[in-house]
Amino acid sequence: xxxxxxxxxxxxxxxxxxxxxxxxxxxxxxxxxxxxxxxxxxxxxxxxxxxxxxxxxxxxxxxxxxxxxxxxxxxxxxxxxxxx
Amino acid sequence: xxxxxxxxxxxxxxxxxxxxxxxxxxxxxxxxxxxxxxxxxxxxxxxxxxxxxxxxxxxxxxxxxxxxxxxxxxxxxxxxxxxxxxxxxxxxxxxxxxxxxxxxxxxxxxxxxxxxxxxxxxxxxxxxxxxxxxxxxxxxxxxxxxxxxxxxxxxxxxxxxxxxxxxxxxxxxxxxxxxxxxxxxxxxxxxxxxxxxxxxxxxxxxxxxxxxxxxxxxxxxxxxxxxxxxxxxxxxxxxxxxxxxxxxxxxxxxxxxxxxxxxxxxxxxxxxxxxxxxxxxxxxxxxxxxxxxxxxxxxxxxxxxxxxxxxxxxxxxxxxxxxxxxxxxxxxxxxxxxxxxxxxxxxxxxxxxxxxxxxxxxxxxxxxxxxxxxxxxxxxxxxxxxxxxxxxxxxxxxxxxxxxxxxxxxxxxxxxxxxxxxxxxxxxxxxxxxxxxxxxxxxxxxxxxxxxxxxxxxxxxxxxxxxxxxxxxxxxxxxxxxxxxxxxxxxxxxxxxxxxxxxxxxxxxxxxxxxxxxxxxxxxxxxxxxxxxxxxxxxxxxxxxxxxxxxxxxxxxxxxxxxxxxxxxxxxxxxxxxxxxxxxxxxxxxxxxxxxxxxxxxxxxxxxxxxx
Numbered sequence: 001x002x003x004x005x006x007x008x009x010x011x012x013x014x015x016x017x018x019x020x021x022x023x024x025x026x027x028x029x030x031x032x033x034x035x036x037x038x039x040x041x042x043x044x045x046x047x048x049x050x051x052x053x054x055x056x057x058x059x060x061x062x063x064x065x066x067x068x069x070x071x072x073x074x075x076x077x078x079x080x081x082x083x084x
Numbered sequence: 085x086x087x088x089x090x091x092x093x094x095x096x097x098x099x100x101x102x103x104x105x106x107x108x109x110x111x112x113x114x115x116x117x118x119x120x121x122x123x124x125x126x127x128x129x130x131x132x133x134x135x136x137x138x139x140x141x142x143x144x145x146x147x148x149x150x151x152x153x154x155x156x157x158x159x160x161x162x163x164x165x166x167x168x169x170x171x172x173x174x175x176x177x178x179x180x181x182x183x184x185x186x187x188x189x190x191x192x193x194x195x196x197x198x199x200x201x202x203x204x205x206x207x208x209x210x211x212x213x214x215x216x217x218x219x220x221x222x223x224x225x226x227x228x229x230x231x232x233x234x235x236x237x238x239x240x241x242x243x244x245x246x247x248x249x250x251x252x253x254x255x256x257x258x259x260x261x262x263x264x265x266x267x268x269x270x271x272x273x274x275x276x277x278x279x280x281x282x283x284x285x286x287x288x289x290x291x292x293x294x295x296x297x298x299x300x301x302x303x304x305x306x307x308x309x310x311x312x313x314x315x316x317x318x319x320x321x322x323x324x325x326x327x328x329x330x331x332x333x334x335x336x337x338x339x340x341x342x343x344x345x346x347x348x349x350x351x352x353x354x355x356x357x358x359x360x361x362x363x364x365x366x367x368x369x370x371x372x373x374x375x376x377x378x379x380x381x382x383x384x385x386x387x388x389x390x391x392x393x394x395x396x397x398x399x400x401x402x403x404x405x406x407x408x409x410x411x412x413x414x415x416x417x418x419x420x421x422x423x424x425x426x427x428x429x430x431x432x433x434x435x436x437x438x439x440x441x442x443x444x445x446x447x448x449x450x451x452x453x454x455x456x457x458x459x460x461x462x463x464x465x466x467x468x469x470x471x472x473x474x475x476x477x478x479x480x481x482x483x484x485x486x487x488x489x490x491x492x493x494x495x496x497x498x499x500x501x502x503x504x505x506x507x508x509x510x511x512x513x514x515x516x517x518x519x520x521x522x523x524x525x526x527x528x529x530x531x532x533x534x535x536x537x538x539x540x541x542x543x544x545x546x547x548x549x550x551x552x553x554x555x556x557x558x559x560x561x562x563x564x565x566x567x568x569x570x571x572x573x574x575x576x577x578x579x580x581x582x583x584x585x586x587x588x589x590x591x592x593x594x595x596x597x598x599x600x601x602x603x604x605x606x607x608x609x610x611x612x613x614x615x616x617x618x619x620x621x622x623x624x625x626x627x628x629x630x631x632x633x634x635x636x637x638x639x640x641x642x643x644x645x646x647x648x649x650x651x652x653x654x655x656x657x658x659x660x661x662x663x664x665x666x667x668x669x670x671x672x673x674x675x676x677x678x679x680x681x682x683x684x685x686x687x688x689x690x691x692x693x694x695x696x
Contacts, residue, residue: 008684015208022208026201026390027383033190034379037372043330048370051193052185052431053326056200056424063207063417070212071410079687081408 165418175257175522183493198389218690242595307517392589594625594654617662625654
């Protein structure tokens with residue numbers, strides 16, 4: 001497998017991993033919205049908190065993490081960009 | 085004090101600008117104390133900020149194609165994040181989002197998750213690859229990747245449909261705010277709004293829009309956050325509302341139980357003469373509906389908004405302007421961070437606004453008081469006269485019940501500063517913020533449409549030999565024509581017929597999501613597949629919309645897929661047709677396959693050059 005193919009394999013894996021996290025915070029927890037709303041976080045009902053703030057914050061963190069890790073993958077295979 | 089180029093000095097320039105804006109707010113506060121009227125303050129706020137944007141637009145004028153279409157590909161990561169956030173957050177987000185949460189509760193908040201979660205798709209699937217491609221517009225990518233003017237034209241079609249649905253609502257919003265602040269009729273306000281919008285974009289294209297959007301973001305976020313923090317501290321709800329409103333949410337739930345949540349029948353409301361569009365509180369603030377259908381309605385709406393976000397051309401094109409692929413990726417993260425600042429504040433504003441009205445222990449509480457007393461409150465009088473709030477004494481007991489108090493959704497943002505007893509300067513600031521939000525989105529949308537028509541239709545299909553000067557003249561003429569068309573439709577006040585902002589997301593996801601994503605992620609995708617996918621997806625989605633929308637055929641929704649969610653029909657049709665047709669046709673040639681390989685690698689030259 002060429003260097004390019006290996007890089008693409010790893011990029012794909014990273015993409016799938018990121019989208020799993022995304023699916024968890026955007027869909028999976030809201031499957032149980034009714035059930036988790038009796039729990040509380042920071043004094044808010046949990047499902048209310050997640051849709052008002054928690055999932056939004058999770059997305060911000062996920063994208064920063066995704067971008068940093070993808071940069072490392074690019075550099076590992078020698079495809080990093082020099083100029084910024 | 086300014087050594088080096090413009091880009092190196094950006095933090096200083098916008099730092100000074102922010103400081104200047106805060107000084108302006110303080111001056112207005114002093115002027116209010118000195119007895120300047122509320123109306124004058126409102127005019128000064130809107131006029132001053134619009135003048136600044138126009139000045140930035142003028143200073144960013146350009147005669148270069150890559151500056152006009154791509155802002156010279158030198159917009160730094162964080163600044164592009166701010167510009168995207170302003171591009172994204174429309175007048176509707178600014179004015180109506182908190183109101184939507186206020187009346188819609190948990191099920192409405194699927195929009196919050198949808199309008200932020202979509203950025204994860206943008207960053208993982210699209211933005212870095214489109215940046216590497218180096219296209220000027222979204223159809224430019226489709227046209228080059230799949231090859232040919234037919235496929236390019238289909239992409240332009242989806243783009244125009246999705247963006248135009250959205251833009252009339254934005255011009256409508258600038259018109260409403262300009263009319264209110266300047267004290268002129270709505271029809272005139274729309275044209276004042278349009279002129280302000282064009283001043284920002286006409287001379288400098290993407291470059292001018294970028295730098296005005298950054299300025300507009302700063303105004304809109306200050307205008308949104310100051311009231312939230314101020315009210316929270318004033319009523320003693322917490323120094324930092326986002327982390328400290330748990331007690332208030334619990335208190336609202338308790339008061340809902342005490343007052344009772346009752347939904348008024350349409351007949352009762354009609355008999356009492358409640359003006360159209362006004363709502364009473366009938367949905368629990370923090371409660372979650374039980375059952376599979378409630379879950380499906382929430383998740384299906386979130387999916388539509390997320391996938392739609394990742395297909396909207398005016399957002400994707402912002403990531404064409406960064407200096408590198410990695411900065412495009414980081415820039416998505418910053419965009420979402422800046423959006424998060426406003427979106428996470430909307431539910432807090434809704435909570436503060438609701439408890440201010442509902443809690444009888446607060447001096448601002450009105451529910452449970454005598455109607456005669458409530459009607460003599462100054463802000464109630466003023467907003468009632470504009471048909472923005474209404475009281476209907478259904479049970480005739482002279483006491484205001486929860487279901488007898490009606491408000492328009494926008495009032496939650498526009499009137500809460502007054503309700504909570506904040507000085508008028510804050511209301512002026514909120515008007516300037518709403519104007520900034522509506523203008524920045526309108527600019528992004530009009531530019532997306534005009535650029536697609538000038539670059540993809542005019543330059544690539546009609547006159548490929550046109551020189552730079554001619555291309556930029558055509559681009560500017562189209563900008564004015566499209567803006568004028570949007571303003572004309574807005575001034576006819578038929579935007580309600582054109583439907584919800586959500587439609588733009590559904591149109592975009594029906595026609596563009598899979599052709600874009602598969603263009604990068606599936607080498608086997610062919611031109612015929614893309615054309616068939618775009619057209620069938622768009623046709624299926626539109627047909628379903630006509631089938632289900634109450635003002636068209638009005639058939640019962642299938643599996644809860646109503647007119648806000650028709651992308652759930654269009655996008656799968658697009659995917660299936662695109663895959664089947666691609667597999668039936670000949671695989672793309674070696675040159676196209678190499679091009680896709682090249683797009684997948686960040687380093688090296690972009691596929692399309694700086695000037696093309």
